[in-house]
Amino acid sequence: MVCQYGSELKRMVEEVRVHTKDGNLADYIPALTKANRDDVAVSIFDGQSTCFSEGNHKQRFTLQSISKVLTLALALMDHGKEVVFDKVGMEPTGDPFNSIAKLESNKPSKPLNPMINAGALAVSSLIIGETVDQKVDRLIAYVSQLSGNEFLTYNAEVAQSEYETADLNRSLAYFMKQHGVIAGDIEKLLLFYTKQCAIEVSCEDLARIGYVLANEGKNEDDIEVIPADVARIVKTFMVTCGMYNASGEFAIKVGIPAKSGVSGGILCAVPHKLGIGIYGPALDDKGNSIAGMKLLEFISKHYQLSIF
Structure with a gap:
């Protein structure tokens, strides 16, 4: 595909690579520390047959x-808005993504957003x-x-590493079970959640998923x-909550x-x-890819992609 992103995108990737030195790997999930902190990659897909990529995009x-985006979509398709938003709110939070504080202070004690x-x-x-x-297979198929x-x-390996270090998530889940937000076996929920988080993708996979969302839910074949x-x-x-407490x-x-995700994907x-897929495992203190954020800033400005 003849594409407008050629040399300019390659230059941007190389320009932001220096920022990887300012970030850290997500060491609270031990398996994620095996990533190469210097990696930076991007794929862009506009619905044509080829996805345009730069950097280590096959990683x-x-x-x-x-x-969280994908399980939200599947849950809404499974149950509809009324059921889903009875269990979780729609409002941003300025707290860290793993905070329990708002659960304790809100009445009812349901999470502020998905x-x-x-x-x-x-x-x-x-x-x-x-x-x-069955849940894992359904989500992977989706x-x-x-x-x-x-x-x-x-x-x-990543799923097991997350499961073994998931005590804070267990606390959140048991708190919500106590207050009737969730029901069922918490350990089974944690097993599903950690396997869900451990689904492996590439930048191109993310770009193609992003295109579906951008195209009102339709893929390149309409x-x-x-x-x-x-x-x-x-x-x-x-827009409101996707980049943790750096969303604004x-x-x-x-x-x-x-x-974003703490593996470095966006x-x-x-x-x-x-649709755009980004990878850069060196994170800032909020859990976002530090080079990936800078790369998206460059891409958005250069190609005038901001929705605002």
């Missing part, structure tokens, strides 16, 4: 919190399936459909894989609906235009 990494850990746990508890494996990649799976209203809701949360600054500097959807 696979786990979704981590990017999965993009923080408590909210994602509540949403994950709604996914239909008799067993953990992510495969969105990305057009039928070979997706989850990284068992087939609807997400209802348009669900895609709209998901993109709205990406990101909206001003970049202005693209996006969701999923972006430029409405009616593009």
